[in-house]
Structure formats: C-alpha cells, structure tokens
Amino acid sequence: MKIVIAGAGRVGYSIARELSKENHDIIVIEQDEKKLKEVSNNLDVLTLSGNAASYDTLKQAELKNADLLIAVTEADEVNLLCCLAAKKLGVTHTIARVRNRDYFRQTAFLKDELGLSMTINPEEETASEISRILRFPFASKVEAFANSKAESVEIKVTQDSVLNNMKVADLRLKLGNVLVCAVLRNKEAFIPRGDFVIKAGDRLNVIGSYKEINEFTKKLGRSHKTKNVLVLGGGNIAYYLANQLKGAGVSLKVIEHKKDACEKLKDAFPKVNIVYGNGTNPDVLSEEGLEIADAFVAVTGDDEDNIISSMFAITSGVDKVITKIKESKFIKMLEAEQLDSIVQPSSIATQRVVRYVRSMQNAYDISIDALYYIFEQSVEILELTINNHFPYSGIPLKDLAVSHDALVSAIIHNGRCIIPGGDDCISAGDIVILTTTRKGILSLDDVVEVK
Numbered sequence: 001m002k003i004v005i006a007g008a009g010r011v012g013y014s015i016a017r018e019l020s021k022e023n024h025d026i027i028v029i030e031q032d033e034k035k036l037k038e039v040s041n042n043l044d045v046l047t048l049s050g051n052a053a054s055y056d057t058l059k060q061a062e063l064k065n066a067d068l069l070i071a072v073t074e075a076d077e078v079n080l081l082c083c084l085a086a087k088k089l090g091v092t093h094t095i096a097r098v099r100n101r102d103y104f105r106q107t108a109f110l111k112d113e114l115g116l117s118m119t120i121n122p123e124e125e126t127a128s129e130i131s132r133i134l135r136f137p138f139a140s141k142v143e144a145f146a147n148s149k150a151e152s153v154e155i156k157v158t159q160d161s162v163l164n165n166m167k168v169a170d171l172r173l174k175l176g177n178v179l180v181c182a183v184l185r186n187k188e189a190f191i192p193r194g195d196f197v198i199k200a201g202d203r204l205n206v207i208g209s210y211k212e213i214n215e216f217t218k219k220l221g222r223s224h225k226t227k228n229v230l231v232l233g234g235g236n237i238a239y240y241l242a243n244q245l246k247g248a249g250v251s252l253k254v255i256e257h258k259k260d261a262c263e264k265l266k267d268a269f270p271k272v273n274i275v276y277g278n279g280t281n282p283d284v285l286s287e288e289g290l291e292i293a294d295a296f297v298a299v300t301g302d303d304e305d306n307i308i309s310s311m312f313a314i315t316s317g318v319d320k321v322i323t324k325i326k327e328s329k330f331i332k333m334l335e336a337e338q339l340d341s342i343v344q345p346s347s348i349a350t351q352r353v354v355r356y357v358r359s360m361q362n363a364y365d366i367s368i369d370a371l372y373y374i375f376e377q378s379v380e381i382l383e384l385t386i387n388n389h390f391p392y393s394g395i396p397l398k399d400l401a402v403s404h405d406a407l408v409s410a411i412i413h414n415g416r417c418i419i420p421g422g423d424d425c426i427s428a429g430d431i432v433i434l435t436t437t438r439k440g441i442l443s444l445d446d447v448v449e450v451k
Contacts, residue, residue, distance in 0.1 A: 005400030006052030169194030
C-alpha cells in the first residue's frame, strides 16, 4: 500500500517505522529539516520537505495515488485541513490526530463532515490505558478485548511467587481458567506451550475473562483495590484520566505547577483535589500524601521528571507506580530499573493505526478489531472477528496446526470467553484473541492450517 504520513514527530516517526517494517511504500512530509533528516537516516521511507496542509505539497507527494493519508502533525488544525485536502485529491482513507479537548468532543461531527476514517488522540488513549492498569494494580499492563469479555494482564514473577518453577500447563489447573500467552525472559519473547517452565524474573502476559483474572490475582495474593491516586502533571492526560475515573470510587489528587492548568482542572472536576505546586520536589510529594497513596501516576511533559519522581515513589513504598515516557531511548535505558508500569503515547497511537492498515489489507474481510504491542513491541496481541469465509470453521483446534510463533489465546463465543482446548472450534461470528511474535499478521490463515 502507498501511505502518506504528514508529520515526523514522535507519533509520525513511530507509525512510519512500524508500517515500513510491513513493506508499505511510505512518504513522510515534514517542515522541520532536523526531524526529516532523522526519518531519512533511520527508516526505509521517502521524505518530502514542506507544509502538509499545502495543496501543492500534497500534489508533489502524488497523493492521488495514495491508499491512505495519516495526518499527525503537532497542530490539530493542520491535520484536519490536510485530511480535507487529501479527500479533494481523491484519497479514500484519512486519519487525523486530534488532541484539542474542544475538537475531541466533536469527534463524531468532524468524522462525518470531513469524511475521516478515524481520529486518534494519544493522550486520551494513554489515560484509558492508565485507568485499566488502576483496575488491576498488580499488573504492569492491562488490555481489554471484545468489550471487556477478555482481559490481558502483564505481571512479573518474583522469587517467592507460587508461579516460580511452575509449568504453564499446571498454572491453569492450580490457579484458574487463564492462559499464559507470552513470556519475556532476559529480553527474549516466547510463545509458551504447556511444558514451558516459568522462572523468577519472567514477565508473563496472561489472558482470561474478567472474573477469572480476578480469581487468579486473589490466588496470587495480589488483589487489593486502588482507592487513593496521586497524579503528577495536570495536562491533557490528567484531564482525560479524571474524566474516566468519575464515579469509579477513586479519590484523585493532581499536582500541577501551572496555575492556569490548575484552574481549568478545578472548573472541569470540582470533586478532584487540585494542588498548585512543584510536584518534582520530594517534600511536596510527601506533604501531599505520597507515602499513603495506593498509586502514583507521573504524566508531566518532561520524561526526566516523570522517571525521577516515579523512582522516588517506589522507594517511598507506593504499591503502584505508572510512568509516562515519550522517548523510546529512555525506556530502553530503564529496562534494568524495571519501573512498575510505563505508558508511551506514541506507541499506543501507532497500535491503532497499524490495526486499521491491516484491516484495509485483509483479503478475507476478517476484522482486526484491536492490536496491542507487549514486551517492548516484540509481541502482538490481536483481536479478530471471524466471518463466513474462514476456511477452518468448525474444525477442532487439535486437528489444526498453529504456527510455533503464534497462539490462539481465547475465543469469545456467544459473548462468553473460552480459554481454548483441543476440542474447541472457531466458528463464524466468534472473536479470536491471537498472540504472536510474527509481524504483519492479517488473519488466522497466516498462522493456522489443517494438520
């Protein structure tokens, strides 16, 4: 596919990197020569210097031949104008990043009026990920599938854990109807089979229904609820998080050093405790109750502030620490430190875009409804809706050969989450959760065949 990406910031760069890995023809448009040079030097894509909202620039990019335009510049207005111009030039599919809160509230209107295929808001989606993690505070990451019929949680195995030295097959027998679908050990990702032995230090991704995941955590002795949350940073992510946690029984306190941001949050959320102050000062954090908080969330615009304050929260004994980090280089450098939970807005936005692109490609019209990266993007979890064209419908899994780098992790059948065994079948209308270390999966046909 020919794809034009307008904007080479963190989100644009991340999207270009992932889509180029899947052998698409990519053109990146950017005015900032430094950003453009970084893309040109590191990625196998074409680049074009210019204003992405300019009709002449878009014509120069031969937009009339493009399958998709993705507008992810820093300015919402430029993104929307770029998509509008692309439509006029004949591009069928357009995606715009929309961050402004006022615009975001009009998403449905904007999509209809401008003919947008999709809008992405990395900050809002990051807040959603944070709120999911707060529901399961024992987990480093939490993803919901099939309208929360299935949950995926990432946990780290400690030396004293009952999981240490346990076979994957025994886990299901002893700890509940859940499935270990991926393991990260010494920076290497595995799709485990039943005889795989779990070791201390492993990071596991476990899938099951919401009820079964809850039971699993209780048996691990890690089922405490999050009631008091201290947030550092009062920007867009804090705004969206406060909105999502309304009515959830969570006491939220936000520390922000900009007075106007404090005022906006107070006006929008009168019941949220907004503190005007420097939250990077350890004395301020302690005064505002860091030591008694159930969770600490660092979402300022500065990675270093988020990292340092999060490390201080860990040493202060906070059970759950969530850290927003923009730069991938910091995430790689921090692997040895193992911050509790790291969220990266550009990665979250990229997942949504890659999912959409793969759905556009799909020959069998099997819908890719969700796509999530785990273990530093070495593993993908996909949610696939099966239609009548699936060639292996009704065949028991024991009679199918599944590629060694993939695992059918769950089947949602008639609204019920099934952790599949050999006698279970995949049928039209089912939702399948597939875990794989292979990039570019478009459908189950890529990893499944009859024995």
